Amino acid sequence: MKFEPVIGLEIHVELLTNTKIxxxxxxxxxAEPNSQTCPVCLGLPGSRPVxxxxxxxxxxxxxxxLNCNIVDYTTFDRKNYFYADLPKGYQISQYFYPTGxxxxxxxxxxxxxxxxxxxxxxxxxxxxxxxxxxDILASPYSRVDFNRAGVPxxxxxxxxxxxxxxxxxxxxxxxxxxxxxxxxxxxxxEEGSMRCDANxxxxxxxxxxxxxxxxxxxxxxxxSVQRGIEYEITRQSKILKSNQEVIPxxxxxxxxxxxxxxxxxxxLASDYRCFPDPNVIPLETxxxxxxxxxxxxxxxxxxxxxxxxxxxGLPEYDAEVLTSTKELADFYDETVTLFNExxxxxxxxxxELMGLLNNEKVEITQCKVTPQNLxxxxxxxxxxxxxxxxxxxxxxxxxxxxxxxxAIVEEKGLIQISxxxxxxxxxxxxxxANPGPVExxxxxxxxxxxxxxxxxxxxxxxKANPQMVNKILGDKLK
Amino acid sequence: MEITKGNVEHVAELARLEITEHEKxxxxxxxxxILDYVEMLNELDTKEVSPTSHVVPLVNVFRxxxxxxxxxxxxxxxxxxxxxxxxxxxxRVIE
Numbered sequence: 001m002k003f004e005p006v007i008g009l010e011i012h013v014e015l016l017t018n019t020k021i022x023x024x025x026x027x028x029x030x031a032e033p034n035s036q037t038c039p040v041c042l043g044l045p046g047s048r049p050v051x052x053x054x055x056x057x058x059x060x061x062x063x064x065x066l067n068c069n070i071v072d073y074t075t076f077d078r079k080n081y082f083y084a085d086l087p088k089g090y091q092i093s094q095y096f097y098p099t100g101x102x103x104x105x106x107x108x109x110x111x112x113x114x115x116x117x118x119x120x121x122x123x124x125x126x127x128x129x130x131x132x133x134x135d136i137l138a139s140p141y142s143r144v145d146f147n148r149a150g151v152p153x154x155x156x157x158x159x160x161x162x163x164x165x166x167x168x169x170x171x172x173x174x175x176x177x178x179x180x181x182x183x184x185x186x187x188x189x190e191e192g193s194m195r196c197d198a199n200x201x202x203x204x205x206x207x208x209x210x211x212x213x214x215x216x217x218x219x220x221x222x223x224s225v226q227r228g229i230e231y232e233i234t235r236q237s238k239i240l241k242s243n244q245e246v247i248p249x250x251x252x253x254x255x256x257x258x259x260x261x262x263x264x265x266x267x268l269a270s271d272y273r274c275f276p277d278p279n280v281i282p283l284e285t286x287x288x289x290x291x292x293x294x295x296x297x298x299x300x301x302x303x304x305x306x307x308x309x310x311x312x313g314l315p316e317y318d319a320e321v322l323t324s325t326k327e328l329a330d331f332y333d334e335t336v337t338l339f340n341e342x343x344x345x346x347x348x349x350x351x352e353l354m355g356l357l358n359n360e361k362v363e364i365t366q367c368k369v370t371p372q373n374l375x376x377x378x379x380x381x382x383x384x385x386x387x388x389x390x391x392x393x394x395x396x397x398x399x400x401x402x403x404x405x406x407a408i409v410e411e412k413g414l415i416q417i418s419x420x421x422x423x424x425x426x427x428x429x430x431x432x433a434n435p436g437p438v439e440x441x442x443x444x445x446x447x448x449x450x451x452x453x454x455x456x457x458x459x460x461x462x463k464a465n466p467q468m469v470n471k472i473l474g475d476k477l478k
Numbered sequence: 479m480e481i482t483k484g485n486v487e488h489v490a491e492l493a494r495l496e497i498t499e500h501e502k503x504x505x506x507x508x509x510x511x512i513l514d515y516v517e518m519l520n521e522l523d524t525k526e527v528s529p530t531s532h533v534v535p536l537v538n539v540f541r542x543x544x545x546x547x548x549x550x551x552x553x554x555x556x557x558x559x560x561x562x563x564x565x566x567x568x569x570r571v572i573e
Contacts, residue, residue, distance in 0.1 A: 017543050018543050018544065018545055019541075019543050019544065019545050019546070023546070024541065024544060024545055024546025024547075024548075025545075025546070025548050026545050026548070032551065032564065033563075033564045033565050034551055034554050034555060034564055034565065034566070035548070035551050035554075035564075036548055037548060037549055037554045038546070038547075038548050038549050039549070042549070042554060050539060050540070050541045051539065051540055051541065052540070052541050052542075052543050053540035053541065053542060053543065054542075054543035055543070056540070073537075075531045075532070080492075081492075082494055083571060084566075084568040084569075084571055131565065132570070139570055140570065141567055141568065141569055141570050142567075142568050142569070142570050142571070143562060143563070143565035143566065143567055143568075144565055144566040144567075144568055145565055145566075146554070146566070271492055273492070276531035276532065278531075278532060281532070281534075281536050281537060281538070281539040282531060282532060282536075282537050283537065283538060284537040284538055
């Protein structure tokens with residue numbers, strides 16, 4: 001029997017606020033354990049949570065960027081369950097009225113646009129962090145750090161529109177790009193500021209009834225999300241093929257073993273006994289406030305990509321790569337305003353710039369080359385001061401120490417030789433020194449010309465103007 | 479509304495309460511009676527009434543996103559029955 005996977009994702013994203021959602025404790029990552037707590041986030045009796053305005057605005061901003069409708073009235077609700085990472089015995093979340101509903105994200109699957117619907121986005125507090133000696137299953141006890149307890153999170157829940165692990169990865173990447181554009185989170189999966197759980201079930205191909213689902217947790221990278229989903233699909237297929245039933249449960253992805261293990265039986269929604277927290281005052285939004293947040297949104301990846309195609313005449317592929325981060329796109333935009341040949345600039349970005357960034361593991365924000373310097377370099381090529389080939393070496397220098405290209409060219413004497421007399425002299429030397437290839441060329445072997453041009457370039461250390469060399473050589477050998 | 483002994487056991491489990499067989503019987507009966515009593519409210523037509531979550535007519539009480547003083551680490555850990563290297567120490571929980 002052939003099976004069809006049905007996958008929905010739940011993504012938790014920590015918001016880049018200075019303080020926690022209901023108290024003034026710092027949210028800085030990596031502080032000493034339990035050094036950023038107070039009676040509110042420790043759930044001590046008599047403490048009183050007060051909502052962080054910026055956290056609300058960030059949640060609304062994220063919901064707008066994901067094309068959601070924004071709620072006009074919402075309460076903050078207690079979700080009750082016992083777990084050691086939860087000091088109060090409940091988590092404050094938006095259970096009844098999420099901030100955003102009915103949104104979507106478009107992803108590009110093999111050149112086709114596929115829409116992944118967003119069921120909801122809600123605001124809640126993060127839990128503390130449990131640490132274990134080695135693997136959780138082997139650890140004799142847990143240690144708890146409550147620095148993270150109360151850090152504002154948005155949880156984004158997709159509809160079960162994802163069909164395989166590759167789509168899950170593409171969706172996560174796109175979601176991350178959008179959220180990074182909005183600036184609400186740094187979305188670092190390795191630091192846990194972006195976490196992804198997957199609800200996975202399988203059903204016979206063509207069926208309309210979903211199978212029992214498992215919720216997969218502890219996937220700490222895009223790669224492990226992909227691997228975890230694939231493992232779970234295979235595991236569930238085996239169970240169904242042997243005529244058994246998939247147990248609905250939460251499962252734990254073990255990265256080093258590459259497998260999943262049962263963690264706890266899944267709570268039913270009613271088991272959480274949710275009710276509005278009487279200590280947190282409800283939230284009301286109005287059109288003016290939402291419009292204000294909407295207007296402050298930056299141009300988002302899809303819009304930017306469309307503009308790059310329309311305004312700059314770039315191919316879709318270039319536009320997609322150049323808008324993959326806001327910083328790269330801004331760098332590109334600025335370079336084009338200084339050197340108005342969008343495709344030339346794009347080629348330099350996709351070839352030299354991104355190549356070096358990748359090789360040297362440098363972020364665009366730390367790149368020493370400025371848009372102005374890159375534009376200056378392209379002007380030097382344009383004016384014929386240096387050849388394109390030399391320009392690549394100059395660019396490497398610029399990348400290393402951030403110098404202006406003009407200075408590098410002068411310092412290293414790289415100015416292109418476009419003086420006819422000087423070039424004719426070199427050509428003559430090369431022709432005399434290489435009688436063989438000269439004969440070959442005259443005998444009809446056109447390829448021999450390339451060799452001779454190469455010799456001229458070598459003699460001039462790459463500084464000869466290639467077009468002129470071609471012409472002079474061609475004339476001479478006629 | 480009929481409450482079964484199974485319901486009582488489930489609720490006790492969610493609340494991490496240990497109760498005896500005898501208590502289960504008592505609570506089963508008492509909870510049924512309480513729910514029956516509350517069910518009287520269903521006689522009212524509440525179609526046009528929005529649910530009450532708060533009795534105080536307040537909305538949008540905010541804090542600005544400013545860092546305030548935190549507890550000292552040893553103060554935070556003061557009431558912990560067990561601690562280790564600045565962490566709260568708890569039994570490992572896996573079902």
